[in-house]
Amino acid sequence: MIYLDYAATTPVDENVVDVMCQCLGSQELFANTASSHAAGRKAHKAVEAARDRVAGLINAAARELIWTSGATESDNLAIIGAAHFRRLRGKHLVTSVTEHKAVVDSFHLLEKEGFTITWLHPDEFGVISLQDLEAAITDETTLVSIMHVNNETGVIQDIGAIGEICRRRDVLFHVDAAQSFGRLPIDVRRDQIDMLSLSAHKAYGPKGVGVLFLDSERIRRVEPLLHGGGHERGLRPGTLATHQILGMSRALEIAHQNLAQEPQHISVLRDYLWQLVGVIPSIQLNGHPSRRACHILNVSVADVEGESLLYGMRNFALSSGSACISDSAEPSYVLKSLGRSDQLAQGSIRFSLGRYTTRAELDQAADTFIATVTRLRDLSPNQQSVGSG
Amino acid sequence: MIYLDYAATTPVDENVVDVMCQCLGSQELFANTASSHAAGRKAHKAVEAARDRVAGLINAAARELIWTSGATESDNLAIIGAAHFRRLRGKHLVTSVTEHKAVVDSFHLLEKEGFTITWLHPDEFGVISLQDLEAAITDETTLVSIMHVNNETGVIQDIGAIGEICRRRDVLFHVDAAQSFGRLPIDVRRDQIDMLSLSAHKAYGPKGVGVLFLDSERIRRVEPLLHGGGHERGLRPGTLATHQILGMSRALEIAHQNLAQEPQHISVLRDYLWQLVGVIPSIQLNGHPSRRACHILNVSVADVEGESLLYGMRNFALSSGSACISDSAEPSYVLKSLGRSDQLAQGSIRFSLGRYTTRAELDQAADTFIATVTRLRDLSPNQQSVGSG
Amino acid sequence: MYSAAVEQAFDHPVHAGDLSGASGTAGSRALGTEVAFSMQVAAGMISQMTFQAYGCPHTIAACELAVEGLLGKAPETLEKWVPDRVAQLLEVPVEKTGRLFFIQDALRNCWQDWDTNKLDERD
């Protein structure tokens, strides 16, 4: 099976596997980092060293990072936690309709609780307008959450400009950077980001571990979602998973080291794939033609049913929307927000490329894709929308 | 360093390390379990098989288990989630003062939100009275949470009898079984348990993964703490960590297989240790003399300062209270609830034994312990409470 | 998720196409499923039959199996066709069985078309 679903998750880098297996097998590092004995202190030190390294990669300080179970938890803690903590200041929040479910559903909860949310709509290319965003901010606004790179289309938002607006208007700015780490440089100071969510498994690290960055000057506190014990400055209790944390830090370091070459290399491959499949009649690129992260090529083809399209591509690991919602048959809300019809949203394929993708794999994928689209179109009744009877 | 802190965390069993490293290194199992392609389905199947196996170990059905990031999250989700979901039915809850912080702090949050909590106090042996418990239940009570085995003393509560009372009075019953799995048999049907929390790392599995059992007949739903995506029946979003889940299931299977011998063997060792150190003058056993899980021996010694006692034992990995709170210098609230003075609570050592503990290790620990107590007592001023001046 | 029978019929539909003759359609792209059948009758028996389909793999495979089962039968068989047997053969998941009614509708429409034409011939 050819894997082209790197946006859903990535295989764990071999070096990371080594680090994790060493840590698990070690006589020394298994102790509880909260224990005061020597073994506990050793594990604690390893975790703090990892925190320090990860912080450095985004230009943050170690004390500004909280370990979580993944970007979903980071998003929830940032959004719900900050909104709750600041509820007396104001109950208006701003986000966009193309955010990941973890963000969207956190805001839905807050909406149910009585917060008012402004849901920004992107343009047809998936880009949020800075004017719209600034116009949405009121005196009651406490938080803006906009993702860096969209998980379905790869579209990049101008988080630097948004950070500038939020800082000027004195509103907290949260960024879900799960898809961008290792694909674009991230600098929380330069971009004036107050909170940032990361996940290890989108960057060749293990699943089940993530990070939330909280700017120490701007954020006094967020309301925790979990309670018990004083771990992570009282914001996230539970025994720290040393092997997961060391694995994450190794993965992120490698991804960061590769920033100079890997994204460039992958975007060349992605463009190559687009060149191959772009010849299909009535094929459309979803997302912005150029403001896209290196790893995603999302296309819609007219007059082809999505499930059959995906089934025709079944020897490839691919997604027809966010992996997180591919269980459901609902057409992607992200693609619909770009103005795609139900059919085009459903008849879409997200090719997502990564560290181990080869040109030969893309040749095969393109061949099969073209053949499938052609065959399914040939199989279709010619008439559009014929009623029954 | 001799490790006698198995109640804080356990080393990962070698078989479990193998399973996890295989899973991490695998070309096949790394996919997102939510993906519909073959790789995703393979990972999904592996996770569901693990769910099925773990369910079997506690006499539950697979659909009744939710994967979490550990017992802390399981406790929070069970207690806060169930209390919130049933808030219209009643706002009275019952628990005990000797619960783990994850339980205690969940109830503290609910108390702040306007729930009324009855905090049961154990007797001097750490046992909760069934009469007290039944008397605490009112028409407004929706939930009782009592742990199976206490993490500081090892005291076992009669969860079967409590389950019977709760079922009869139609109140939900949650059990934190983080310390008991693999040490005592657990049967959620026999004991009429509605919700049960487990953690892998207390039973030779990885840190950062746990389970919450929710009885499918009794619990329609709990309010989720995290939002986003429909994973885990909408109760716990986030990409599932396949390697963690397979590791947990393997660890729990091994622990379950060992139930017939291991606890018996460990309790013999624990009694041996008590025989050795019990000769120290003015030493007291904390907890019930017999109703205790196999792995914990918690003792208090009079006239010895706790921190120096622990420091004298620094070649051993030991805890002087729950590992989770050993950062703080506060005397253990669990021991204080058994009537121990601040000094005796602070001057306590929890020896916790496990799969790899040997008699020779205990000989060394006992020798050092006796020597340390003797030396520190010799060092102390003889007079009690002499004022300054 | 998809049975071997679905895979086989999806990958190698031998009765895909369009015939001159009686025809019937049902569904629409907006509904996510659109199917069309056409057939020719000779000596009171369905002698040739084809389908076209826009839909999920189960729908495509079900069309193929429907045609396979109908060839050689009397054209009236179309009116009484129900999706149960095909659903069973293909192991169509319950939540998808609704889609097979489009096939039933299209076959009825095809029969009506044929029936009307036949009546026309008689006149």
Place this chain on the structure above:
Amino acid sequence: MYSAAVEQAFDHPVHAGDLSGASGTAGSRALGTEVAFSMQVAAGMISQMTFQAYGCPHTIAACELAVEGLLGKAPETLEKWVPDRVAQLLEVPVEKTGRLFFIQDALRNCWQDWDTNKLDERD
């Protein structure tokens, strides 16, 4: 957490014990720290000095170092003793430095005890 100097002094306190002579105590077990010093003076200098301590390792080590530093000094030195140097030598964490004031108090009490007795002798 504990410096090598703490470890050394905690493990091998050479001045632990009780002397007949002047003595001073401070703190209590209820407060978590209780220390006692006793000393003998000869030729206007502290000739012998010992401590007893109930307390954390830093406290025990600080007593040991205090005695070490005072031996051979004039007894008046006790009155002016401050914990700063010992705290620095032992790398006592800030949150614990408060405990060292018990040592300061006990040393003052010890000096007063000696001073009172000396005056008694003059009378």
